[in-house]
Amino acid sequence: MQLRSYASDPEPDPPPTLTQQVERLKAELAVTQQALLERQARLNEAQQRLVLISKIARDDERCRRAPTVSWAALYCGPDNLARIGTDLPIA
Known part of the structure; x- marks a missing residue:
């Protein structure tokens, strides 16, 4: 069975040229x-956050004196993450 072509049928798109491909x-x-760079940045941030949390969690006395510093590592923004460290003074 053959399909008939009508004049109103659109012409198929020509295959893309090598340049277009x-x-x-x-x-x-x-x-x-770009997606890879964004994911690498997120991974780097997560690694920094985990290292900081690990250091703070090992210092039981510090966690008891200043629990908000410990939680700051979880909730601070990525731009502030580098400013928070285990040497952050405790008030």
Whole structure:
């Protein structure tokens, strides 16, 4: 059985040229690289947070004196994470 083609049927898109394929792949690569950079930044932040929590959790006396400093490692923003350290003075 043959399908008839009508004049109103749209023409199929021509296959992409090699240049178009390369450009599409470059765009996909750029998006993938950006996603990787974002995930690496999130991983780095999580590692910093875990190291800080680990150091604070090992100092039982400090946790008892200043529990808010311990919780700050969990809830502070990424830009403030580097400023919080185990040497942070306790008031």
